Amino acid sequence: MSPSHKGKKPENVFTPRAPDINDKMYVQRPELEQALKRGLRTNLHLLIHGESGSGKTWLYKKVLKENKFEIFIANLATASRLGSITAEFSDLINSYEEPQKTGYSEIKKGDVSAGVASASVQHQSNYKIGEMEPFEALLKHISQKSSGKPSVLVLDNLETIHSDPKLLKELADIITLIDDSRYAKYEVKILIVGVPGDLRSYYNNTPHLTTIANRIREIPEVSRMTSEQCKNLVKTGFINELGYEIEDFDEIVNHISWTTDKLPQRLHEYCLELAFLGQENGGKITKNLLDDVDRYWLQTSLSASYAIVESMMNERETKVQRRNQTLYSLGLVETEEFRVTDIEEILRKEFPESTVDLTLNISKALSYLASQNNPIIKRSPKGDAYCFSDPKYRMCLRAMLRKRDNVDKVEKISISDIS
Numbered sequence: 001m002s003p004s005h006k007g008k009k010p011e012n013v014f015t016p017r018a019p020d021i022n023d024k025m026y027v028q029r030p031e032l033e034q035a036l037k038r039g040l041r042t043n044l045h046l047l048i049h050g051e052s053g054s055g056k057t058w059l060y061k062k063v064l065k066e067n068k069f070e071i072f073i074a075n076l077a078t079a080s081r082l083g084s085i086t087a088e089f090s091d092l093i094n095s096y097e098e099p100q101k102t103g104y105s106e107i108k109k110g111d112v113s114a115g116v117a118s119a120s121v122q123h124q125s126n127y128k129i130g131e132m133e134p135f136e137a138l139l140k141h142i143s144q145k146s147s148g149k150p151s152v153l154v155l156d157n158l159e160t161i162h163s164d165p166k167l168l169k170e171l172a173d174i175i176t177l178i179d180d181s182r183y184a185k186y187e188v189k190i191l192i193v194g195v196p197g198d199l200r201s202y203y204n205n206t207p208h209l210t211t212i213a214n215r216i217r218e219i220p221e222v223s224r225m226t227s228e229q230c231k232n233l234v235k236t237g238f239i240n241e242l243g244y245e246i247e248d249f250d251e252i253v254n255h256i257s258w259t260t261d262k263l264p265q266r267l268h269e270y271c272l273e274l275a276f277l278g279q280e281n282g283g284k285i286t287k288n289l290l291d292d293v294d295r296y297w298l299q300t301s302l303s304a305s306y307a308i309v310e311s312m313m314n315e316r317e318t319k320v321q322r323r324n325q326t327l328y329s330l331g332l333v334e335t336e337e338f339r340v341t342d343i344e345e346i347l348r349k350e351f352p353e354s355t356v357d358l359t360l361n362i363s364k365a366l367s368y369l370a371s372q373n374n375p376i377i378k379r380s381p382k383g384d385a386y387c388f389s390d391p392k393y394r395m396c397l398r399a400m401l402r403k404r405d406n407v408d409k410v411e412k413i414s415i416s417d418i419s
């Protein structure tokens with residue numbers, strides 16, 4: 001079927017930052033879905049973690065919806081801005097109810113006589129006698145709205161309060177309180193979502209908060225998709241949804257998976273650029289479009305990383321571009337952590353002519369890259385290896401650097417000439 005018959009636009013199929021799920025594009029992740037489903041059947045509160053763009057939000061929305069849970073989402077980023085989680089709960093209640101019916105909205109508009117400048121502090125302290133405190137009011141609201149259905153209160157963006165002991169203590173209080181009979185009667189489960197996975201260990205290491213760790217069940221880390229899942233995503237998007245033809249399917253999928261490191265958000269970004277070019281190409285996806293897609297994707301999604309890597313490259317004139325070879329070799333690393341010897345092995349294999357019988361100072365090249373203002377790699381927590389300071393650098397290196405055949409030189413794809 002030709003693309004015009006499908007009538008779908010690439011931007012409605014590949015949606016890198018869409019918070020709402022597109023059911024047709026959702027790729028099953030059975031292990032994570034099972035783990036979350038099992039967690040929902042226990043009486044523990046849950047923690048989902050994984051790096052940004054790994055699919056946490058899509059995962060919980062999909063599983064909760066399928067299992068007929070009502071979802072209510074509070075944003076810990078707002079809590080951080082307002083100075084308390086309770087303040088965010090008040091805001092949520094405000095957004096659910098008509099302003100004139102709540103005491104909180106009046107205070108928010110700036111009740112000068114209260115004499116307290118911050119709306120957030122007022123949220124916490126100024127509910128009147130006979131009125132419920134915001135947390136209980138929110139639970140009550142959730143329970144009423146759900147009318148008998150199981151419900152979950154999601155606290156998303158944990159990373160925004162991660163280094164704030166006051167807010168982490170407030171979160172601990174919330175988790176303790178919700179199991180108290182006064183709050184437990186509303187039967188709301190808490191699902192904490194965010195980038196760091198060490199919330200339980202934080203509470204475990206904070207003596208008076210240890211009991212909290214026992215109330216939280218951690219879902220395995222949401223990370224990369226599998227090769228099979230990437231393949232499904234590409235197939236569903238291009239063939240089923242857009243009705244495009246893909247030549248050299250396996251080769252193209254391999255390139256997409258490799259370059260985007262199989263991170264869902266990056267896959268969507270990359271496929272969107274490819275779909276735009278495919279559309280101009282009459283609905284045909286061919287591998288000779290990939291170099292251009294790499295450039296467009298670098299420019300639209302990774303331009304800041306591109307500039308940083310570029311600033312670390314040897315000048316063109318340098319005879320042996322050891323640093324460039326090191327950067328190229330880093331892009332080939334598959335593991336999270338890597339040692340000097342791992343990089344040296346890759347580099348010797350990739351650049352045999354310029355390394356044979358020579359001692360290479362890879363250790364120096366890596367410490368250079370780790371000691372810049374914007375370091376692309378950093379020492380691992382134990383200090384005996386390195387890891388990328390952000391996973392996007394690996395993708396950037398993969399999309400950006402090309403080995404020039406036979407001369408052991410590395411070149412960058414130029415993005416400056418894209419209009």
Ligand SMILES: Nc1ncnc2c1ncn2[C@@H]1O[C@H](COP(=O)(O)OP(=O)(O)OP(=O)(O)O)[C@@H](O)[C@H]1O
Nearest residue numbers: 015016018026027052053054055056057058264265
């Ligand atoms: N299972 C999936 N199938 C297909 N696409 C997915 C899937 N999960 C995520 N995506 C794609 O990745 C994008 C990012 O996913 P999501 O918003 O769930 O990530 P996140 O981990 O919540 O990120 P953040 O930490 O930044 O909030 C989605 O908008 C969607 O395009």
Ligand SMILES: [Mg+2]
Nearest residue numbers: 056057058156
């Ligand atoms: Mg999210």
